[in-house]
Amino acid sequence: MEAGGGRRVLVVGAGLAALGVAQRLQGPGAVRLLEAGSRVGGRIWSHPFASGLAELGAHWIHGPSEGNPVFHLASCYGLLGPSAAEKENQQVEAGGHPLLPCVTYGSSGKVLRPELVSSTRALFSELLGSAQAFLHAKELPAAGVGQYLRAELARLAPTWDENEDSKRLRLAILSTCLKLECCISGTHSMDLVALGSFGEYTSLPGLDCTFPGGYSSLPDRMLAALPEGTVLLNKPVKTIQWQGSFCEKGDVARIFPVRVECEDGDSFLADHVIITIPLGFLKEHHHDFFQPPLPKWKAEAIRRLGFGTNNKIFLEFEQPFWEPEQQLLEVVWEDESPLAEPSTDLEAGWFKKLIGFVVLQPPEQLGHVLCGFIAGKEAEYMETLSDAEVLRTMTNVLRTLTGNPSLPAPQSILRSQWHSAPYTRGSYSYVAVGSSGDDIDALAQPLPDDASDPRVIMPGNGGCMGPMGQPPWCCSSDWAEMCGDGWPQVGTGYPKDRGYKDR
Structure with a gap:
């Protein structure tokens, strides 16, 4: 050697x-x-499931553009679809959040008003931007991102000019936004993520691709x-x-x-x-x-x-219950609020940490498959359950969200278990x-x-x-x-950015 x-x-x-x-x-x-x-x-682990492959680990290339070394290498190998190479797709600002046609289900069994969901997401995005602005600040209003966001919401909520039902739903949607951010940051709670360093994470342009x-x-x-x-x-x-x-x-x-x-x-x-x-x-x-x-x-x-845990739960259905244009089924538990203390009863409510389900595309290649995302201690608790227990819980969740108690159960299930894996012990760092x-x-x-x-x-x-x-x-x-000079110059050098995490 x-x-x-x-x-x-x-x-x-x-x-x-x-x-x-x-x-x-x-x-x-x-x-x-x-x-x-x-x-x-x-x-990175593509595993056979249904009629195709399920990504137990990395799913997308976030920010697939010239500055992304993974995108560069995958393009050189010819591993991406033709749309990934289109310049207009490489210029989209996604901010680390997959831009997917979405329907938002509430726990009352009804679809939430798109206008309310959209305006709430915009509010949360503004708050995240303000949290990132504390990079290198000499004084911080809070130690963690979560504490800062909750304080801002507590300040803003009384000013919302809407009825109590709309205000309650808006807070519930914001709870889901926080859970999504936990998945993106790889943490159990945004309270654990340092506010002063949050702005170091950078997003690259580009429409996420697989x-x-x-x-x-x-x-x-x-x-x-x-x-x-x-x-x-x-x-x-x-x-x-x-x-x-x-x-x-x-x-x-x-x-x-x-x-x-x-x-x-x-x-x-x-x-x-x-x-x-x-x-x-x-x-x-x-x-x-x-x-x-x-x-x-x-x-x-x-x-x-x-270092936190993110897990995925794949569910295969004989026939889809979602509409063909829907690529993300978002989950909102209407009794939750970021201003209330979260439940610590994992056994009773671990499934409420799910942010929703991505519809795998294309169905003609992969089958009718939903992929649920869950982070934190709830994701780790899920690993302790059997496949049958998780499948039964997911069936009940989907029946609750759709308001259809007769919704057929999934045919099969596959899930990641990154916390239990002895040589990883979780998913990624923050x-x-x-x-x-x-x-x-x-x-x-x-x-x-x-x-x-x-x-x-x-x-x-x-x-x-x-x-x-x-x-x-x-x-x-x-x-x-x-390791010293004189090595064969094979491959490409890649940019180094201390805070680079492709949020």
Whole structure:
């Protein structure tokens, strides 16, 4: 595993970031990827369901335009549909929210007035914009985004010139807006998201698009372009020793500072190791994963940054109960308000965290399938239930929303379980209350501190899957440069933005 002057690079993980590094450094034996699972792609996972594929992880390319490296690479491979390449679609400002024809169901079994829903969304969008304006502010009105938004709503609600029923419905819709923002930010509650750093998240222009052949076609193509043997699957890493002097049997003259030991007893020596595994795993295991342990400043950055769970629930129907033009069935529980204390009874009300259901397109290829989105502790609780329990609950929810007690139950169900997955332990990261963009920088700082000899290189804002299913992308060209000059210049360099999360 030697090239470029005999240096060796190990990469832990085989998601997009890791595969991007391998493309950048590829050459005979230049780099090797150690992947704990049985497939590449990480939290990109296209799984057979119904008559097509279901995206258990990343769903869309948010902001598919020139500045988006995922879009750039997918376009180069020819993996996107023709509409994604249209210039007018690349100029649409979606703000990280999929622009889908929507119907909004209330828990009373009736469709809510589109005018009320639209005006409430516009109000919430304005409030989000005002929350982002506190970036770099010396004084903050609240620690978390949620506290700020609720205070603003408490101030505004008495000024609304409408009857009590309309005001109650507007507050219920705003509750759904907050839940959607939890999915986008990857958190249980917007109270946990730092207000002072909220404006660091940037949105790229472009009409969100999907992969006709499944999102996994991207990592699969990246893998196919690598030399055989570059990626080792089913190879979970046990420990990374990064301050040693190791040599291979029969070659005592060649000293390596890094030794990576796998769970199966195999070990690998290297000059550099690049860590692309999720922040959720690091939060639980960094104490014994690294030998010696990480310095306090880096361990504290890992502790302070947030990492939450987003899950999807796919439901297949024999026939659709929704109209052909409807692509999003939004859910509003009319007894909820952002000004009231949320229920903590997960068993009784976990399903109320659902923001709604996306209709998978096109139905002639994928079948009649709804995809529900749910975030936070409710998403984690859902993982503890059986498929039958979740299907039964979803059937009752849909019957309540449509006002049809005889609505046929789904034929089948598929769901993600990212919190239970031992090597992810959640979905993606966010800047939590008590942390800041400085923690992202600290996480990205190589070890040891001497930049001329980086042994451990970690992502700063990797370990995240973008909002509602945008994959992570880390700056593989920067990592390659950290490993020294002289590497084969394969692939493309990508922009680096500390706060980039493609909201």
